[in-house]
Amino acid sequence: MRYIFSTILLFLIYINLLSQGSYHVAGVVVDERNQPMPGCHVSSNGSNTITDARGHFYLGLSDSKPITITVSFIGYNKFDTTLVTQGNHHLRIAMNPDNVALQEVKIRGKSYKSAANHSREVIDQQQLSRQITGTLVGSLDRNLGFNSMDIGASASKPVIRGMGFNRVVVLNNGIKQEGQQWGADHGLEIDPFLTEQVEIIKGASSLEHGSDALGGILQLNNNSTPDPGISGSVQLLGKSVNETAAGSLLLQGAGSRLFFKMRLTAIDYGDYNIPTDTIVYLTRKMPCYKRRLKNSAGQEQDLYLRLGYNGDFWRTALSTSRVWQKAGFFPGAHGVPDILRVADDGDRRNIAYPYQSVEHWNITSNTTIQTPHSSLSIDLGVQQNNRREYSQFHTHYSNQPPPASDADLELDFLLRTWSGNLRWNYKISSGHTLTFGGQQQWQNNASAGYSFLLPDFDKSARGIFLKHQFDSADLFHFNVGIRYDYNYLDIAGFYDPILFSYLASNGIGADEASAYATRAQAVKRSFDDFSWITGLRFSPLPDFSLAFNAGKSFRAPTANELATNGVHHGSFRHEAGDKNLSSEKGIYADLAFEYKRGSREITLSPYYYYFSNYIFLNPTGEWSILPHAGQLYRFTQSEAVMLGVEMHYSDKIGNNWEYLINAEWMRNHQKESSNYPLPFSPPANVFGELSYLIQSGEKPGIRVSLNAKFAAQQNRIARNEEVTPAYTVVGADILIPLQLRNISPELIIKAHNLFDTKYYNHISYYRKIEIPEPGRNIQILVNIPF
Amino acid sequence: MKLHHTLVALSAALLFAACDDDNNYDSAKPEIMILSPEDDSHFHAGESFELEALIRDNEELASWKIDIHFNPNGHVHKSASTEAELEWQYSLNGNIEPGLQSFTLKQTISIPVDTKHGDYHLGVYALDKSGNETVVFQEFEVTDAGH
Structure with a gap:
């Protein structure tokens, strides 16, 4: 006391x-x-x-x-x-x-950077609505330091500065989105039409959100208040690469205090085109009939509703959403390659086995109380993510009977998350601001299905932080913050008697058989960590500023890293957890030079990370005795170093021409006796875009852009990754603003991979089975506001 | 212009620092060539065949593994324990003596008499000393006697 x-x-x-x-x-x-x-x-x-x-x-x-x-x-x-x-x-x-x-100002106000000394990129509503490609993450790939880890043509996960999976936090209206981030075939369950503003925060950002934000944060918002009266928009999207037909309806309205927003989205797509007619995987030649990837079709249906009230000194909103996705897996990706399974089934749009379906429910409440001195915000959220994988019943153990009901349900994960954030921001004086906050999260996972991958677990995470910000007019901004976290994880063990008797009948000794049959160890662990961050932005000249950030972040190990033991059916690897892993800790520093004069903008940002114990799957060199498995991979920790540079250059030539160049280069390795690179590292790449604006008086004119992305060869690979060749893909955009009476729709024609180039993305899910990226895509997007 | 120079100098310094780390790692996988049996061979239950595979690595080989399993069409393994014929499963592994860059794996494999007829996958795995792994698959069919 x-x-x-x-x-x-x-x-x-x-x-x-x-x-x-x-x-x-x-x-x-x-x-x-x-x-x-x-x-x-x-x-x-x-x-x-x-x-x-x-x-x-x-x-x-x-x-x-x-x-x-x-x-x-x-x-x-x-x-x-x-x-x-x-x-x-x-x-x-x-x-x-x-x-x-x-x-004219509406757009400008939205792109205000919320903390000037972080490496942030803000993408506003107008820009986002023009970039829609069917996956939110995919449409952000052009941004500096951000890469999209694609699972075919319709799902993708965010990668910031080469870190993905559980090393990137996705915040949706202030609440941390919780799905199966650890899984390579998991995409982000968010309506691609919904988000109004995206902020990409690069650099270790545990301070305000706790564990996992080692690489950075992808912050998604759709919390704006609509204009008074009833308004909305209709968006229609068609894509040639997989015959996507998608539509989204937004209906919103506001009175003097109350407002509502509602969105309905439906997406339907077929198997996607790949620029090859043969895939060579494990020396087997697999034909791709009609140059399509079999069973990559899918559907998505999303619903969103938000109700809010804006008072003089407080505002609150309650939103609920449901995202439902069903998508097929390429059957050649599940198992030893087999020509029979990739034979043409004559239907481009059917979803056959194997496939996954995901249902993500979300209820979020956001409340802010604002006084002249301070603002207090409370965010509460409940989420339920249910991911199911269906595959016709099969087993590698001849004594396993098929389940009595739902016989083809291979894996079923039901993840429930309850979260609460509290944040109090107090302006002490013109220069000093204090922020005090805390988080609490509970999580429960329940698994089912005839295969086993992830154990049941209960998790709780809580943390408190204090942050102090100091601004001295325009000359410099400084902030410093500290946070304490306590995480508790209770993982249920799982013993597989079928596997035990199978191994025993094959002459394996009882001890060894029992060790293999323990598919998950019961683990109770707590992790507590301090993290901190500091940032300084110095603007000695009106055109030039220099920012320095440093911080320490952490990530508590996940249930699969601690406890699982068995063959991962997607990768065909026997992966084993280690119950003694400690929290992954990273220290980082980055610098950002910014130069802005007139239309010219240059930024250069080098960064450096050091991990004292980076968690990775280490090939042990021991053979697993399980059928279909090669060597045993064990989650292991080692020192690791990551560094890189990001560069942006944009300018205008005259009144009509604009160009931009985004380039990034990164390098990482473990610090051990051998300095192996880390897996899933994006190669050096450059994105360039040249635009021509046909200005017709005061009205916005037609805009024509040509873009190209060049990625270097990725030859710095982890063990059992493949070298990925260099590639160049060319794209083009045409934006045509229209005027029909008093509505002003926009027609956007986009082309991706214009020359149908066959290339591989080093960080894509299908890379390891030698499936090239999707072929040429021409898409038409119509935005009709009303 | 000074600013530009500073930026160039800084990036150069960083690049230099980055290239400083030594590339003393081996990510190259072993290579496997199955010399016998030929792909899509036919065997009878109760027979045996000779497996011969040439395994090579750029640095040093460590071990091998042979994995044979039943491949029903469409990868549907129904439980078969009540039938008289068994889906045959075979697994064997061994170490390769230290220091070798090239090794010929020779193994006589007997197909049990009660083996279920149908398609089988034959996988040969190899590991090098660093943990780089290669696997190569072939298919063969177990048919009726006199087929």
């Missing part, structure tokens, strides 16, 4: 020390819908400040004479008030839009 009191006392002293002047004016600036307005210009008696990400400003005053406060923002009418400062003033300032100029 004494400890808590002294902490509070210290905290109060700290706040008091940082406060400045004898009086102060603290305020929050909101727009016509009570949403905070970051980036507003606030001036009083000659001194100036800018509202922060939460719309707050603070003015310290040394004497008591009348002051005039002026708040301005492009597209809004100027706000003026005069105060006599006999004491502190707390203001809530509501800005009124200047309807003539607002249209």
Whole structure:
């Protein structure tokens, strides 16, 4: 108790020390819908400040004479008030839009960077709506430091700075999305039409979200308040590569306080084209009939509803969504390659065995209370992710009988997650802001099916953090934060008597058979970790700024890394967990040089990571005795180093031409007796785009772009990966804004892999079975707002 | 222009630092050539055949494994324990003496009398000292006597 009191006392002293002047004016600036307005210009008696990400400003005053406060923002009418400062003033300032100029500003306001000294990329609604390709992650691949790990043409997972799986956190409206991130054939269960704003946060970011954010965070939001009245949009998408037909309807409305948003999406696609008629896998030649990848067809149906209320000092919203996907697996990917299984079935759109179906339910509540000094936000979420893999009943143990019901259900994972985040942001003075927060998450996994892959487990994770931000006018911004986490994992053991008797009947001794039949060890472990972050952004010249970030992050080992033991049917590897693994810990530092003058923008950002115990699957060199298995792979920890450089250059030539170049290079390796590279490392690559804008007066004109991605050969490979050759793929975009009475639809024609190039993506799921990336795709996207 | 120079210098420095690490690792897999039997051979239950495979590695070989299993069409293994004929499963592994870059695996394999007729996969695996693994598959058929 004494400890808590002294902490509070210290905290109060700290706040008091940082406060400045004898009086102060603290305020929050909101727009016509009570949403905070970051980036507003606030001036009083000659001194100036800018509202922060939460719309707050603070003015310290040394004497008591009348002051005039002026708040301005492009597209809004100027706000003026005069105060006599006999004491502190707390203001809530509501800005009124200047309807003539607002249209142009809407987009600008949204791309405000929420923390200036992080390596962040923000993609706004307009840009996102033009980039839709059927998978959200796939459409972000062009971004610097971000790569998409594709599972065929219709699912993908995010990779930030070469880290994926459980090393990247996806936040959906503030709540950490929980699916089967650890699995290579798992895509992100999020409606590709839904997201309004994407923020890619690069660098270890455990501070605000705890375990897993070693590579970075993909932050997705659709929390904007719609315009008053009823509005919406219809989006239609057609793709040639797999005959995708997709449509999405958004209907939204707002009164003075209440608002709603609703979205319905349906996607249906067939087997996709690959630019080859033969796949050579394990020296077997596999024909690809009609140059299509058999059984890669699928369907998706998504639903979303959000209801909200915006009060003067608080706002709240409740949203619910259901994402349902069903997608076939290439039958040649499950098992030893066999020509019979890849024979043409005459139907491009059927989904035969093997396939997976995923249903993801999500209920999220977001509440913010904003006062002139502070804002308190509470996010609560419940998620249920149910992934099922169906494959006609088969067994590698001749004594296993088929299940009595649902005989073809091979794997069934039911993951339930309850999460809560609390965050309190307090503006102490014009320069100092404190953020205090905490998280709690519970998780329960239940597995079923005739195969076994992941044990049942219960997990709880909690953490608290404190972050201090200091801004000195435009010259420099500094922040520092510390966090403490406690995770607890209770994994149920799983013993397979069928496997035991199978092995025993094959003459294996009881001890060894029993060790193999223990498909999961019962493990109870707790992991506690401190993490920290610090960042400094220095802007000595108006055009130039330099940012430095450093931090320590961690990742608690997952249930499969700790406990599983058996053949992974997708990879045909016998993978064994190690119950003694410790938390993966990474220290990182990055630098960002930014230069902006006129239309020219240059950024250069080198980074470096050091892991004291990176978890990876280590080939042991011992043969597994299980049928169909090669050597045993065991989850092992070793030191690892990762470094890279990201570069961006964009400029305009005259009024019509624009170009951009994004280049990235990375390198990593374990630090052991042999410096093996880490698996799934993206090769050095360059993305370039040249655009021509046909300007017709004031109205937005037609935009034609040509782009190309070049990836170098990836010859730095982990053991049992394949060298991936270099490739260049060319694409093109045409954006045609239309005007039909009072609606302004957009027609976007996109071409990907224009020359039908046969190439491999080193980090794709199908890479290891030698399936090239999808062939030429021409897609048509129509956005019709109403 | 100074800024550009700084950027170039910094990237050069970083590249230099990056290339500093030594490439003392071996990611090259062993190579396997099955010399006998030929792919798609036919055998009878109760017979035996000679497996001969040439295994090579750029550095040093470690071990081998032979895996034979039944391949019903479409990969549907129904449980077959009640039938008189058994889906034959065979597995054998062994070490290769240290220091060898090339090794010829020779093994006589007998097909049990009660082996179920049909297609089988014959897999030969090899490991090198670093844990690089190669597997090569062939098919053969077990047919009726006199087929």
